[in-house]
Amino acid sequence: MPGFMPIRNKIVALAISVGLLLLIIELVRRRKLREEYSWLWLLTASTIIVLSVWFDLLRWITSLVGAMVPASTIFMLAFLFLIFISLHFSVVISKLTNHHIELAQRYALLELELNELKKQLPLCQKENDKKE
Protein backbone atom coordinates (compact mmCIF):
# COMPACT_ATOMS: atom_id res chain seq x y z
CA MET A 1 0.00 0.00 0.00
CA PRO A 2 1.59 3.37 -0.99
CA GLY A 3 2.37 5.67 1.95
CA PHE A 4 1.20 8.82 0.17
CA MET A 5 -1.30 9.92 -2.44
CA PRO A 6 0.26 11.14 -5.71
CA ILE A 7 -0.20 14.91 -5.94
CA ARG A 8 -1.99 14.64 -9.31
CA ASN A 9 -4.54 12.18 -7.83
CA LYS A 10 -5.04 14.51 -4.87
CA ILE A 11 -5.68 17.52 -7.13
CA VAL A 12 -8.17 15.58 -9.33
CA ALA A 13 -10.04 14.18 -6.28
CA LEU A 14 -10.14 17.62 -4.64
CA ALA A 15 -11.30 19.34 -7.83
CA ILE A 16 -14.12 16.79 -8.35
CA SER A 17 -15.29 16.90 -4.73
CA VAL A 18 -15.15 20.70 -4.44
CA GLY A 19 -16.95 20.97 -7.80
CA LEU A 20 -19.64 18.56 -6.57
CA LEU A 21 -20.02 20.48 -3.31
CA LEU A 22 -20.39 23.80 -5.15
CA LEU A 23 -22.89 22.29 -7.60
CA ILE A 24 -25.05 20.97 -4.74
CA ILE A 25 -24.97 24.32 -2.93
CA GLU A 26 -25.87 26.13 -6.15
CA LEU A 27 -28.78 23.75 -6.81
CA VAL A 28 -30.08 24.38 -3.28
CA ARG A 29 -29.61 28.14 -3.75
CA ARG A 30 -31.63 28.04 -7.00
CA ARG A 31 -34.29 25.95 -5.22
CA LYS A 32 -33.80 23.11 -7.70
CA LEU A 33 -32.77 20.76 -4.89
CA ARG A 34 -34.55 20.85 -1.57
CA GLU A 35 -32.43 21.06 1.59
CA GLU A 36 -33.94 17.83 2.92
CA TYR A 37 -32.70 15.86 -0.12
CA SER A 38 -29.28 17.54 -0.32
CA TRP A 39 -27.75 16.26 2.93
CA LEU A 40 -26.65 12.87 1.59
CA TRP A 41 -24.97 14.53 -1.42
CA LEU A 42 -23.26 17.12 0.80
CA LEU A 43 -22.06 14.35 3.10
CA THR A 44 -20.59 12.46 0.14
CA ALA A 45 -18.80 15.50 -1.30
CA SER A 46 -17.43 16.38 2.16
CA THR A 47 -16.24 12.78 2.67
CA ILE A 48 -14.34 12.85 -0.64
CA ILE A 49 -12.69 16.17 0.34
CA VAL A 50 -11.65 14.82 3.74
CA LEU A 51 -10.26 11.60 2.25
CA SER A 52 -8.39 13.51 -0.48
CA VAL A 53 -6.70 15.78 2.05
CA TRP A 54 -6.28 13.25 4.86
CA PHE A 55 -4.73 10.26 3.10
CA ASP A 56 -3.83 8.55 6.40
CA LEU A 57 -7.54 8.27 7.18
CA LEU A 58 -8.13 6.54 3.83
CA ARG A 59 -5.23 4.18 4.56
CA TRP A 60 -6.67 3.47 8.02
CA ILE A 61 -10.14 2.70 6.59
CA THR A 62 -8.48 0.51 3.93
CA SER A 63 -6.71 -1.59 6.56
CA LEU A 64 -9.87 -1.60 8.74
CA VAL A 65 -12.04 -3.11 5.97
CA GLY A 66 -9.22 -5.42 4.85
CA ALA A 67 -8.86 -3.95 1.35
CA MET A 68 -5.57 -4.24 -0.54
CA VAL A 69 -5.37 -0.73 -1.99
CA PRO A 70 -7.05 2.63 -1.14
CA ALA A 71 -8.73 2.65 -4.58
CA SER A 72 -10.81 -0.37 -3.52
CA THR A 73 -11.92 1.52 -0.40
CA ILE A 74 -12.99 4.47 -2.52
CA PHE A 75 -14.99 2.16 -4.82
CA MET A 76 -16.60 0.51 -1.79
CA LEU A 77 -17.54 3.91 -0.30
CA ALA A 78 -18.91 5.06 -3.67
CA PHE A 79 -20.96 1.86 -3.94
CA LEU A 80 -22.28 2.31 -0.39
CA PHE A 81 -23.24 5.88 -1.21
CA LEU A 82 -25.19 4.73 -4.28
CA ILE A 83 -27.03 2.12 -2.19
CA PHE A 84 -27.90 4.69 0.49
CA ILE A 85 -29.05 7.31 -2.00
CA SER A 86 -31.25 4.70 -3.80
CA LEU A 87 -32.76 3.65 -0.49
CA HIS A 88 -33.29 7.29 0.46
CA PHE A 89 -35.07 7.93 -2.86
CA SER A 90 -37.23 4.82 -2.38
CA VAL A 91 -38.34 6.19 0.98
CA VAL A 92 -39.06 9.58 -0.59
CA ILE A 93 -40.98 7.98 -3.49
CA SER A 94 -43.03 5.90 -1.02
CA LYS A 95 -43.91 9.05 0.91
CA LEU A 96 -44.85 10.86 -2.30
CA THR A 97 -46.96 7.87 -3.44
CA ASN A 98 -48.91 7.99 -0.17
CA HIS A 99 -49.41 11.73 -0.61
CA HIS A 100 -50.57 11.52 -4.23
CA ILE A 101 -53.00 8.70 -3.41
CA GLU A 102 -54.50 10.66 -0.52
CA LEU A 103 -54.76 13.75 -2.72
CA ALA A 104 -56.44 11.80 -5.54
CA GLN A 105 -58.91 10.27 -3.06
CA ARG A 106 -59.71 13.66 -1.58
CA TYR A 107 -60.07 15.13 -5.08
CA ALA A 108 -62.51 12.35 -6.09
CA LEU A 109 -64.63 12.84 -2.95
CA LEU A 110 -64.67 16.62 -3.32
CA GLU A 111 -65.60 16.34 -7.00
CA LEU A 112 -68.61 14.20 -6.07
CA GLU A 113 -69.61 16.72 -3.41
CA LEU A 114 -69.24 19.61 -5.87
CA ASN A 115 -71.30 17.86 -8.56
CA GLU A 116 -74.07 17.15 -6.07
CA LEU A 117 -74.04 20.76 -4.89
CA LYS A 118 -74.23 21.94 -8.51
CA LYS A 119 -77.27 19.72 -9.06
CA GLN A 120 -78.97 21.27 -6.03
CA LEU A 121 -78.11 24.83 -7.04
CA PRO A 122 -80.78 25.43 -9.75
CA LEU A 123 -83.42 23.98 -7.41
CA CYS A 124 -82.32 26.33 -4.63
CA GLN A 125 -82.41 29.31 -7.01
CA LYS A 126 -85.93 28.41 -8.21
CA GLU A 127 -87.13 28.10 -4.62
CA ASN A 128 -85.63 31.48 -3.80
CA ASP A 129 -87.29 33.05 -6.86
CA LYS A 130 -90.69 31.65 -5.77
CA LYS A 131 -90.25 33.12 -2.30
CA GLU A 132 -89.43 36.52 -3.76
Next chain:
Amino acid sequence: MKGSGKRVALLIPAYNEEARIASVIQGVKEKYPLLEIVVIDDGSQDGTRRRAMEAGARVISHPYNLGYGVALQTGYKYALGQGCEALVQMDGDGQHDPAYVRILLDAIEKGTADLAIGSRFLDSGGLEPGRLPYRASLMRRCGMALFGTIASLLIKQRVTDPTSGYQAMNRRVLEWVSSDRFPWDYPDADVIIMLHRAGFRIQEVPVQMYENADKKSMHSGWKPLYYVFKMFLSIFVTLMRK
Protein backbone atom coordinates in the same frame (compact mmCIF):
# COMPACT_ATOMS: atom_id res chain seq x y z
CA MET B 1 -81.19 -0.14 3.96
CA LYS B 2 -84.84 -1.08 4.29
CA GLY B 3 -85.91 -2.33 7.66
CA SER B 4 -82.62 -1.87 9.43
CA GLY B 5 -83.01 1.83 10.20
CA LYS B 6 -79.27 2.32 9.80
CA ARG B 7 -77.46 3.96 6.94
CA VAL B 8 -75.82 1.29 4.79
CA ALA B 9 -73.89 1.71 1.56
CA LEU B 10 -72.88 -0.79 -1.09
CA LEU B 11 -69.50 -0.15 -2.69
CA ILE B 12 -68.58 -1.33 -6.16
CA PRO B 13 -65.00 -0.57 -7.22
CA ALA B 14 -64.84 -0.64 -11.02
CA TYR B 15 -62.16 -0.26 -13.65
CA ASN B 16 -63.16 -0.43 -17.33
CA GLU B 17 -66.39 -2.31 -16.53
CA GLU B 18 -68.56 -0.49 -19.09
CA ALA B 19 -70.04 -3.75 -20.36
CA ARG B 20 -71.26 -5.07 -17.01
CA ILE B 21 -71.51 -2.26 -14.45
CA ALA B 22 -75.11 -1.30 -15.35
CA SER B 23 -76.38 -4.89 -15.02
CA VAL B 24 -74.56 -5.30 -11.69
CA ILE B 25 -76.22 -2.11 -10.37
CA GLN B 26 -79.61 -3.17 -11.74
CA GLY B 27 -79.22 -6.56 -10.07
CA VAL B 28 -78.63 -4.90 -6.71
CA LYS B 29 -81.39 -2.33 -7.17
CA GLU B 30 -83.96 -5.00 -8.00
CA LYS B 31 -83.28 -6.80 -4.73
CA TYR B 32 -82.50 -3.79 -2.51
CA PRO B 33 -84.19 -0.66 -3.92
CA LEU B 34 -83.34 1.48 -0.89
CA LEU B 35 -79.67 0.59 -0.68
CA GLU B 36 -77.27 3.41 -1.56
CA ILE B 37 -75.01 2.13 -4.35
CA VAL B 38 -71.64 3.84 -4.69
CA VAL B 39 -69.43 3.02 -7.65
CA ILE B 40 -65.78 3.98 -7.38
CA ASP B 41 -64.61 4.44 -10.93
CA ASP B 42 -60.87 3.86 -10.73
CA GLY B 43 -59.85 6.07 -13.65
CA SER B 44 -61.61 3.97 -16.31
CA GLN B 45 -60.91 4.85 -19.93
CA ASP B 46 -64.28 3.55 -21.12
CA GLY B 47 -67.83 4.61 -20.26
CA THR B 48 -67.95 2.99 -16.81
CA ARG B 49 -68.70 6.29 -15.06
CA ARG B 50 -71.52 7.25 -17.45
CA ARG B 51 -73.11 3.79 -17.40
CA ALA B 52 -72.99 3.65 -13.61
CA MET B 53 -74.59 7.09 -13.28
CA GLU B 54 -77.31 6.19 -15.80
CA ALA B 55 -78.02 3.04 -13.83
CA GLY B 56 -78.68 5.18 -10.76
CA ALA B 57 -75.49 4.77 -8.74
CA ARG B 58 -73.58 7.53 -7.04
CA VAL B 59 -70.19 7.64 -8.75
CA ILE B 60 -66.87 8.71 -7.28
CA SER B 61 -64.20 8.99 -9.97
CA HIS B 62 -60.47 8.77 -9.46
CA PRO B 63 -58.59 11.17 -11.74
CA TYR B 64 -56.39 8.26 -12.85
CA ASN B 65 -56.03 4.54 -12.18
CA LEU B 66 -54.85 3.97 -8.60
CA GLY B 67 -55.62 0.29 -8.08
CA TYR B 68 -58.32 -1.86 -6.50
CA GLY B 69 -57.25 -1.26 -2.89
CA VAL B 70 -57.19 2.52 -3.26
CA ALA B 71 -60.61 2.45 -4.94
CA LEU B 72 -61.98 0.46 -2.03
CA GLN B 73 -60.51 2.89 0.49
CA THR B 74 -61.96 5.91 -1.34
CA GLY B 75 -65.34 4.24 -0.91
CA TYR B 76 -64.65 3.53 2.77
CA LYS B 77 -63.77 7.17 3.35
CA TYR B 78 -66.93 8.28 1.59
CA ALA B 79 -69.12 5.90 3.64
CA LEU B 80 -67.43 7.00 6.85
CA GLY B 81 -67.99 10.67 5.97
CA GLN B 82 -71.65 9.93 5.23
CA GLY B 83 -72.14 8.36 8.66
CA CYS B 84 -72.79 4.81 7.42
CA GLU B 85 -73.18 2.22 10.16
CA ALA B 86 -72.44 -0.70 7.86
CA LEU B 87 -71.06 -1.29 4.41
CA VAL B 88 -71.06 -4.02 1.81
CA GLN B 89 -68.54 -4.25 -0.99
CA MET B 90 -68.79 -6.29 -4.15
CA ASP B 91 -66.95 -6.46 -7.45
CA GLY B 92 -68.21 -4.69 -10.55
CA ASP B 93 -67.59 -7.57 -12.96
CA GLY B 94 -70.76 -9.53 -12.15
CA GLN B 95 -69.00 -12.36 -10.29
CA HIS B 96 -70.82 -11.69 -7.04
CA ASP B 97 -74.48 -12.64 -6.70
CA PRO B 98 -76.34 -9.70 -5.08
CA ALA B 99 -78.74 -12.11 -3.37
CA TYR B 100 -76.10 -12.56 -0.65
CA VAL B 101 -75.87 -8.88 0.34
CA ARG B 102 -78.63 -9.44 2.88
CA ILE B 103 -76.90 -12.52 4.33
CA LEU B 104 -73.60 -10.67 4.71
CA LEU B 105 -75.32 -7.71 6.32
CA ASP B 106 -77.25 -9.98 8.68
CA ALA B 107 -73.97 -11.24 10.13
CA ILE B 108 -73.00 -7.63 10.86
CA GLU B 109 -76.38 -6.45 12.09
CA LYS B 110 -76.82 -9.41 14.43
CA GLY B 111 -73.54 -8.36 16.01
CA THR B 112 -71.90 -11.78 15.60
CA ALA B 113 -69.10 -10.35 13.45
CA ASP B 114 -67.40 -7.05 12.70
CA LEU B 115 -66.33 -8.25 9.25
CA ALA B 116 -68.29 -10.80 7.22
CA ILE B 117 -66.42 -12.35 4.29
CA GLY B 118 -68.37 -14.03 1.52
CA SER B 119 -66.71 -17.37 0.80
CA ARG B 120 -67.19 -19.10 -2.54
CA PHE B 121 -65.82 -22.31 -1.02
CA LEU B 122 -68.49 -22.79 1.62
CA ASP B 123 -71.62 -24.41 0.30
CA SER B 124 -74.18 -21.72 -0.47
CA GLY B 125 -76.43 -23.97 -2.57
CA GLY B 126 -77.84 -21.05 -4.56
CA LEU B 127 -76.54 -21.38 -8.10
CA GLU B 128 -78.54 -19.32 -10.60
CA PRO B 129 -79.73 -21.40 -13.58
CA GLY B 130 -77.68 -20.83 -16.74
CA ARG B 131 -74.64 -19.40 -14.98
CA LEU B 132 -71.32 -21.11 -14.40
CA PRO B 133 -69.99 -21.28 -10.85
CA TYR B 134 -66.63 -19.69 -10.08
CA ARG B 135 -63.66 -21.79 -11.17
CA ALA B 136 -60.18 -20.57 -10.37
CA SER B 137 -57.03 -21.54 -12.25
CA LEU B 138 -54.72 -24.07 -10.59
CA MET B 139 -52.17 -21.39 -9.70
CA ARG B 140 -54.82 -19.17 -8.16
CA ARG B 141 -56.28 -22.08 -6.22
CA CYS B 142 -52.81 -22.85 -4.84
CA GLY B 143 -52.36 -19.20 -3.81
CA MET B 144 -55.74 -19.06 -2.13
CA ALA B 145 -55.09 -22.36 -0.31
CA LEU B 146 -51.64 -21.19 0.84
CA PHE B 147 -52.75 -17.81 2.18
CA GLY B 148 -56.00 -19.27 3.50
CA THR B 149 -53.97 -21.77 5.53
CA ILE B 150 -51.57 -19.06 6.79
CA ALA B 151 -54.47 -16.79 7.76
CA SER B 152 -56.33 -19.69 9.42
CA LEU B 153 -53.28 -20.60 11.52
CA LEU B 154 -52.61 -17.00 12.52
CA ILE B 155 -56.15 -16.04 13.46
CA LYS B 156 -56.95 -19.53 14.82
CA GLN B 157 -60.10 -19.71 12.74
CA ARG B 158 -60.82 -21.35 9.38
CA VAL B 159 -60.39 -19.00 6.41
CA THR B 160 -61.45 -20.62 3.14
CA ASP B 161 -61.53 -17.60 0.84
CA PRO B 162 -58.89 -15.02 1.78
CA THR B 163 -59.11 -13.23 -1.60
CA SER B 164 -62.87 -12.64 -1.54
CA GLY B 165 -63.86 -9.07 -2.35
CA TYR B 166 -67.47 -9.74 -1.32
CA GLN B 167 -67.57 -8.46 2.26
CA ALA B 168 -69.62 -6.55 4.77
CA MET B 169 -68.30 -4.58 7.72
CA ASN B 170 -69.54 -2.47 10.59
CA ARG B 171 -68.54 1.11 11.33
CA ARG B 172 -65.66 0.17 13.62
CA VAL B 173 -63.99 -1.79 10.84
CA LEU B 174 -64.87 1.02 8.43
CA GLU B 175 -62.94 3.45 10.61
CA TRP B 176 -59.93 1.11 10.66
CA VAL B 177 -59.84 0.49 6.89
CA SER B 178 -60.19 4.22 6.20
CA SER B 179 -56.95 4.87 8.08
CA ASP B 180 -53.40 4.76 6.70
CA ARG B 181 -52.98 1.25 8.17
CA PHE B 182 -55.00 -0.20 5.29
CA PRO B 183 -52.71 -1.77 2.65
CA TRP B 184 -53.63 -0.42 -0.79
CA ASP B 185 -51.72 -3.08 -2.65
CA TYR B 186 -53.85 -6.23 -3.00
CA PRO B 187 -55.65 -6.06 0.36
CA ASP B 188 -56.45 -9.73 1.00
CA ALA B 189 -55.26 -12.20 3.64
CA ASP B 190 -53.06 -9.54 5.27
CA VAL B 191 -56.10 -7.36 6.03
CA ILE B 192 -57.87 -10.34 7.64
CA ILE B 193 -54.82 -10.90 9.88
CA MET B 194 -54.46 -7.17 10.65
CA LEU B 195 -58.13 -6.87 11.58
CA HIS B 196 -57.96 -9.97 13.77
CA ARG B 197 -54.90 -8.55 15.57
CA ALA B 198 -56.77 -5.25 15.99
CA GLY B 199 -59.43 -7.18 17.90
CA PHE B 200 -62.17 -7.44 15.28
CA ARG B 201 -64.36 -10.53 14.93
CA ILE B 202 -64.30 -12.11 11.49
CA GLN B 203 -66.82 -14.53 10.08
CA GLU B 204 -67.04 -16.30 6.74
CA VAL B 205 -70.45 -16.57 5.13
CA PRO B 206 -71.24 -18.88 2.19
CA VAL B 207 -71.96 -16.95 -1.01
CA GLN B 208 -72.30 -17.81 -4.68
CA MET B 209 -69.77 -16.43 -7.13
CA TYR B 210 -69.86 -16.82 -10.87
CA GLU B 211 -67.37 -17.13 -13.66
CA ASN B 212 -66.15 -13.79 -15.04
CA ALA B 213 -67.42 -13.67 -18.64
CA ASP B 214 -64.18 -12.03 -19.88
CA LYS B 215 -61.96 -14.09 -17.59
CA LYS B 216 -60.36 -10.72 -16.87
CA SER B 217 -58.32 -10.71 -13.67
CA MET B 218 -56.19 -8.22 -11.77
CA HIS B 219 -53.81 -11.15 -11.18
CA SER B 220 -52.39 -11.50 -14.69
CA GLY B 221 -48.90 -11.50 -16.18
CA TRP B 222 -46.17 -11.17 -13.56
CA LYS B 223 -48.60 -9.84 -10.96
CA PRO B 224 -49.14 -13.21 -9.19
CA LEU B 225 -45.42 -13.36 -8.37
CA TYR B 226 -45.50 -9.86 -6.93
CA TYR B 227 -48.74 -10.72 -5.11
CA VAL B 228 -47.11 -13.70 -3.36
CA PHE B 229 -44.05 -11.64 -2.40
CA LYS B 230 -46.17 -8.72 -1.17
CA MET B 231 -48.49 -10.94 0.82
CA PHE B 232 -45.64 -12.74 2.59
CA LEU B 233 -43.89 -9.44 3.37
CA SER B 234 -47.10 -7.77 4.54
CA ILE B 235 -48.02 -10.70 6.81
CA PHE B 236 -44.46 -10.83 8.17
CA VAL B 237 -44.33 -7.12 9.06
CA THR B 238 -47.87 -7.31 10.46
CA LEU B 239 -46.70 -9.98 12.89
CA MET B 240 -43.74 -7.79 13.87
CA ARG B 241 -46.01 -4.84 14.68
CA LYS B 242 -47.55 -4.48 18.12
